[in-house]
Amino acid sequence: NAGVTQTPKFRVLKTGQSMTLLCAQDMNHEYMYWYRQDPGMGLRLIHYSVGEGTTAKGEVPDGYNVSRLKKQNFLLGLESAAPSQTSVYFCASSLSRYEQYFGPGTRLTVT
Amino acid sequence: AQSVTQLDSHVSVSEGTPVLLRCNYSSSYSPSLFWYVQHPNKGLQLLLKYTSAATLVKGINGFEAEFKKSETSFHLTKPSAHMSDAAEYFCVVSAGGGYNKLIFGAGTRLAVHP
Numbered sequence: 149n150a151g152v153t154q155t156p157k158f159r160v161l162k163t164g165q166s167m168t169l170l171c172a173q174d175m176n177h178e179y180m181y182w183y184r185q186d187p188g189m190g191l192r193l194i195h196y197s198v199g200e201g202t203t204a205k206g207e208v209p210d211g212y213n214v215s216r217l218k219k220q221n222f223l224l225g226l227e228s229a230a231p232s233q234t235s236v237y238f239c240a241s242s243l244s245r246y247e248q249y250f251g252p253g254t255r256l257t258v259t
Numbered sequence: 260a261q262s263v264t265q266l267d268s269h270v271s272v273s274e275g276t277p278v279l280l281r282c283n284y285s286s287s288y289s290p291s292l293f294w295y296v297q298h299p300n301k302g303l304q305l306l307l308k309y310t311s312a313a314t315l316v317k318g319i320n321g322f323e324a325e326f327k328k329s330e331t332s333f334h335l336t337k338p339s340a341h342m343s344d345a346a347e348y349f350c351v352v353s354a355g356g357g358y359n360k361l362i363f364g365a366g367t368r369l370a371v372h373p
Contacts, residue, residue, distance in 0.1 A: 152302075179359055188268075190349060190363035191303075198358050238302060242359050247293055250303040 150174055152251035154239050160257045161229040169224040169254050171239030179242045180222040182214060184235040191238065197222055229258045261286045261354040265364035273372050278337040280367045282350030285331060291353035292333045294324055298346045309333065345371045
């Protein structure tokens with residue numbers, strides 16, 4: 149039982165490049181989330197999904213897209229990376245009204 | 260609207276002394292509250308949760324928190340700090356809604372000195 153896993157762990161992009169971050173969970177959770185963490189700001193929700201085939205915007209969705217084609221996977225895409233997207237990205241999953249379980253994070257640097 | 264305020268951005272204690280990390284919340288209804296811990300370069304791990312059962316909640320690694328509705332507080336305590344407790348701690352309130360929205364505090368960095 150791996151819990152929540154994220155791929156890759158680290159990535160460096162140049163401005164304008166694109167990439168996809170993959171999140172996978174093996175707990176059969178319905179809800180999945182993408183957050184970004186920046187110093188002194190806690191975690192901010194980017195996008196979330198309440199089930200396979202559904203996605204919705206969180207607090208800071210601009211510049212990101214997501215897809216949930218399979219229940220266990222939640223993908224976060226950056227179509228044209230900007231330096232402001234340098235951050236640590238966390239994926240999480242949960243049952244409907246319980247605590248969220250977090251992955252180990254992806255550290256992204258955009259130069 | 261729900262919000263959470265962690266009253267200290269940094270706390271420093273000596274090994275073996277008590278730990279107190281303070282958290283106040285604002286909620287228009289009876290909230291669910293959580294404390295998460297994040298060790299350096301790691302993900303967030305759930306320490307404990309309050310979901311309207313007992314007001315004194317025990318968590319992992321000897322931590323506990325007390326829900327005080329009259330004071331709108333949910334402070335985290337531990338009787339005796341260990342070097343391995345050095346980490347960042349987040350107080351979190353559930354905002355409810357259709358997708359289990361969580362609102363995070365800004366975090367408290369705990370340093371433990373020998």
